[in-house]
Amino acid sequence: MLEHYTEAFVLGNKTSKEMDAQIVLYTRDFGKVAAKAKSARKMTSKLNGHLQPLNFVSARLIEKSAGGQRFQIVDALTIDDKQALNKNPENAQKFLNIAEFINEMTFEAHQDLRLWQAIKKIFSPVGESLEEKIIYRGLLKILGFDPEHGSCATCGNSQINYFSKTEHIFFCGKCAGKIGDNQLLLI
Ligand SMILES: [Zn+2]
Numbered sequence: 001m002l003e004h005y006t007e008a009f010v011l012g013n014k015t016s017k018e019m020d021a022q023i024v025l026y027t028r029d030f031g032k033v034a035a036k037a038k039s040a041r042k043m044t045s046k047l048n049g050h051l052q053p054l055n056f057v058s059a060r061l062i063e064k065s066a067g068g069q070r071f072q073i074v075d076a077l078t079i080d081d082k083q084a085l086n087k088n089p090e091n092a093q094k095f096l097n098i099a100e101f102i103n104e105m106t107f108e109a110h111q112d113l114r115l116w117q118a119i120k121k122i123f124s125p126v127g128e129s130l131e132e133k134i135i136y137r138g139l140l141k142i143l144g145f146d147p148e149h150g151s152c153a154t155c156g157n158s159q160i161n162y163f164s165k166t167e168h169i170f171f172c173g174k175c176a177g178k179i180g181d182n183q184l185l186l187i
Pocket of ligand 1: 155172
């Protein structure tokens with residue numbers, strides 16, 4: 001069993017009926033990590049409060065070498081408490097959508113410091129407005145789908161406006177309208 005300390009951003013928190021909560025973190029040191037937090041639910045105790053989506057935390061993880069889930073969160077302390085939300089409460093859902101997108105588009109245990117830096121920048125804005133399309137285009141580039149070099153998967157148009165989260169391909173506005181896929185992201 002190994003113990004790690006890492007900075008992390010909380011992408012998601014599913015508190016189940018059992019006592020263990022399933023937390024998805026994007027960590028500086030390990031990339032995305034799905035971990036359980038024991039007894040998070042009965043916490044009036046502090047841990048679950050720190051493990052809320054969009055929080056930056058300093059996390060202590062236990063890594064098991066074999067059997068069951070690899071990581072467990074044993075401690076977490078908020079570094080930056082929903083900075084983005086506090087500055088722009090009306091943007092809460094937009095920030096949650098971006099966090100969900102990062103969760104959907106990443107694999108576990110792939111460290112990516114460029115993505116980590118992008119996450120820090122996106123979710124700790126200093127008062128600037130949330131330009132969603134610019135954020136998504138920047139994230140796609142980091143994730144290896146550079147919109148600058150993309151073209152519509154149907155007609156080849158280099159003017160692209162949508163990205164398919166399921167197929168990982170781009171579409172122009174015209175062709176996207178014909179598909180009507182709700183997995184399409186406006187970029
Ligand atoms: Zn097209």
